[in-house]
Amino acid sequence: MHDEEAWRSMGSFSPDPHITASPSAVETQSTSSEEMVPSSPSPPPPPRVYKPCFVCNDKSSGYHYGVSSCEGCKGFFRRSIQKNMVYTCHRDKNCIINKVTRNRCQYCRLQKCFEVGMSKEAVRNDRNKKKKEVKEEGSPDSYELSPQLEELITKVSKAHQETFPSLCQLGKYTTNSSADHRVQLDLGLWDKFSELATKCIIKIVEFAKRLPGFTGLSIADQITLLKAACLDILMLRICTRYTPEQDTMTFSDGLTLNRTQMHNAGFGPLTDLVFAFAGQLLPLEMDDTETGLLSAICLICGDRMDLEEPEKVDKLQEPLLEALRLYARRRRPSQPYMFPRMLMKITDLRGISTKGAERAITLKMEIPGPMPPLIREMLENPEMFEDDSSQPGPHPKGSKGGGLSPPSSAYPWCLMLCNAPAGCMLPLCPILLPGQGGGRLGPAFLG
Known part of the structure; x- marks a missing residue:
């Protein structure tokens, strides 16, 4: 590094134009500094x-x-x-x-x-040699994590790994369905994709519930955060299972689809954008811990609309940001730019999610039946699908985050989030807890 700086400083040096050097002076200078003006025409040694x-x-x-x-x-x-x-x-x-x-x-x-x-x-x-030396600023040892941050990282990493198996844990399998040419929609692939996507959403909710402090937020804020970030996290997760050699992505049951099949499964015009993002993730070489922390930062974000307590959400996010910053720097001491690059991916994910909401409008016209409820709630505002399953009439009071009850469109999320042991605190919540008769889906999703 010092050699490079020295060379740059010599290269930028500009002599005074008013001083005229004599030939002898030039000759003396050229022979006294072999590095600057080699006396021999022989090429420099190769690097x-x-x-x-x-x-x-x-x-x-x-x-x-x-x-x-x-x-x-x-x-x-x-x-x-x-x-x-x-x-x-x-x-x-x-x-x-x-x-x-x-x-x-x-x-x-x-x-x-x-x-x-x-x-x-x-x-x-x-290690013994380094102990005898003075710690240098910027060395990995200077990015020590407090016990609290170490514990946070452990919990987030475990929550991620236990709700999202890594690629090497999966037994890959493929299908020949519409693998060679793009069509508007392959209904067989759509059925499979929608089934797997629903399971992935449930796992993301499980991941969220295991994040320290998340369940301490109001149910309405938990739902707001999940609805806003679920597609971001889903895209991040699937893009970490991208295999560039085959240009494929692998789902949690091992189903592996190529780019054409992803298009035909329902991604449509979103396909190339998703694959481009997956390619941009590769140079970051994120491990499970970094992916989990970035997912948590995506989720717990105080700038989401309609939050009841955005300051409380921001306070929860702060240690996550610090944990990712220190962990990434400790893991890559010579690459301080990796942390900001990771954070920039959140902006990219939000852009993909916006396109995903637009895709939902056209996808609704292509599928023969109703959109699966959790996918419907993840992709768009409920008003887009009022003719599918929403009940006529206004939403319950407080549906925009100002009251106790979440909107009726959020009921699928309530089914997974409600952990009330002795009865729900939300007057209009439709969940029937165990011992109260149970709802059609309630007992299956209660944590």
Whole structure:
């Protein structure tokens, strides 16, 4: 870095135009500084080129812990050894590790590090050496997390992982249905997609309920946040299961669809936008913890319309932002720009969600029956679908967040969010709790 700055400063140096140098002075200068004006016409030595990373085959930054490796695998191995991490493979302990898949299975990645010759002892020696040195500003050790933030990160990461299996945990399967050409809508694919999307929404609600502080918000605010962010999180989740080599995306049951099939399943004109976003996520190399934290930040956001207590929501979001900032910086000490880049993806996700709401209007005309209720509530304002299932007449009082009762259009969310042990506090809530007869869907969704 210092060499580069020195070269830049020399290159930008401008001599005084009023001073005329004599030929002898020029000759003296050219022979006294071989770096600036080489006396020999021989070319400079070529830059040192390292073999690709032995672990993931990405571009190597040098030899670390005994082998040629990239910064990512170097840091992963160091953290794993220093913290005595114990990982689990959810498949057959033979996951393929490359620069695209390396964050999907930590167990197999660590085993690959050992197989190619990375040394535990080299990590220990390196750590002991650093203890004797003064901590430098910007080093990973300077981004210490408080016990409270460590606990928050653990809870959010666990909530994400237990409601969203990683790609290496899934047994992929494909279908030949309309795989080669785009059509307006493949009803078979739509039926399958709508079934899986409904299950994904339920998992997102489960994820939300496990976030510290979320269930402490009013039911109305929980519903407002979920309705506003559910499509954002759904898109983020599915885009992390993008496989660029095959240009496919994989759902939670393992169903893997190519770009054409995603279009025909109902994405329509939204398809290429979603795939482009998935491609933009790849360079960030987000792990499960970062994806979970970013999802939580998407959800718990005080700028959503119709919130009863936006300040309370903002206060819940603050530690999530700090946790992601410190975690991302500690994980990538030489890449301070990663945290703001991750946050920028929230803006992209909101843009996709806006397009998704527009797509819902045309999709309603293409499907033969009513839109599944949870998808309907996720995609749009209920007024778009009044002729499907909404009851005539005005919404209940307080439907815009000003009263105790959520709007009638939010009843599917209530079914999943209500945890009242002894009766619902919302006068107009339609949920019948266990022991009160139970609703048609109530007992299945009560947490």
